[in-house]
Amino acid sequence: MPTHAPKKYLISHISLQHCFDKSRSGLEKLRETDPSFPRPIKFGPSKQAGVYFVVAEVEAWLERKISERDGTPLDLAEREDQ
Numbered sequence: 001m002p003t004h005a006p007k008k009y010l011i012s013h014i015s016l017q018h019c020f021d022k023s024r025s026g027l028e029k030l031r032e033t034d035p036s037f038p039r040p041i042k043f044g045p046s047k048q049a050g051v052y053f054v055v056a057e058v059e060a061w062l063e064r065k066i067s068e069r070d071g072t073p074l075d076l077a078e079r080e081d082q
Helices: 013-020 024-033 055-070 076-081
Strands: 010-012 041-043 050-054
Touching (some): 013 050
């Protein structure tokens, strides 16, 4: 039986700003101050090229932050069962 990798979905920089209720500079500051924050994917060499994030990476980062806050270890197998 073939095993398929999970699909990777992207979210735009602007949509991520809305999700986190942050301004463009606020999201950039978060990226600069937290090295564990997911790196974006840029489509093109120009300054105006679209910038996107992998949704699964952002969700995993957020899960780690919640786990750190709550002081509980993150069990990925348990999370996938929910």
